[in-house]
Amino acid sequence: MNIAVIYGSNRADRQGIKAARFIINKLSERGHNVKLIDTKEYKLPFLDKMYKEYEAGKAPEMMGKVHEILKKADGFVIVSGEYNHSIPAALKNTLDHFQSEYYFKPSAILSYSAGPFGGLRVAVHLRAVLSELGMPSIPTIFPVSAVQDAFDDEGIAVDKNYDSRIVRYIEEFEWYLTAFKNQRKEGTPY
């Protein structure tokens, strides 16, 4: 499967990149073709026009690159920190630039925080947004508490419980990826 991992923090001292690398490693090990959309790397402008509102070939180059990744993806993993109990602005800004690229594809939420609650409050907000964007999220959420200590800089789990916990989450996501892909082949309502 082609999977886009979307991670949204532009902070200099950001920690969630470790969780993004962890899930990229795990999905790659299972043979998936994984691309990271990192809000810091792609530096999308604060939303003016959505990608679809540009004339063909006129969108900023970075938007075009993100569009291509999203369009090819069979599903999305949203790696999100929790800022004041909700979605980091950089992540929401990136999600909002695109629309039909997401349609009829599943998403999976990986939330995290510095404290003990693993970003569960942002996960609840994200569910509503992801459904509205046309990429409903799978039932299981993967919350990571104390993200700064959970993985090393390469995304290797320090707490080995994450290596076993991730298996069921990925298997569930794969089921939805396959089901949605098969049904997309039969056509979509729009």
Ligand SMILES: Cc1cc2nc3c(=O)[nH]c(=O)nc-3n(C[C@H](O)[C@H](O)[C@H](O)COP(=O)(O)O)c2cc1C
């Ligand atoms: C603006 C801001 C708001 C935050 N709000 C919360 C919060 O509501 N709940 C929480 O558990 N942690 C909160 N934190 C702490 C984050 O969980 C922690 O800094 C985490 O590493 C942020 O993700 P990042 O490093 O990928 O940017 C907040 C951090 C920032 C910068």
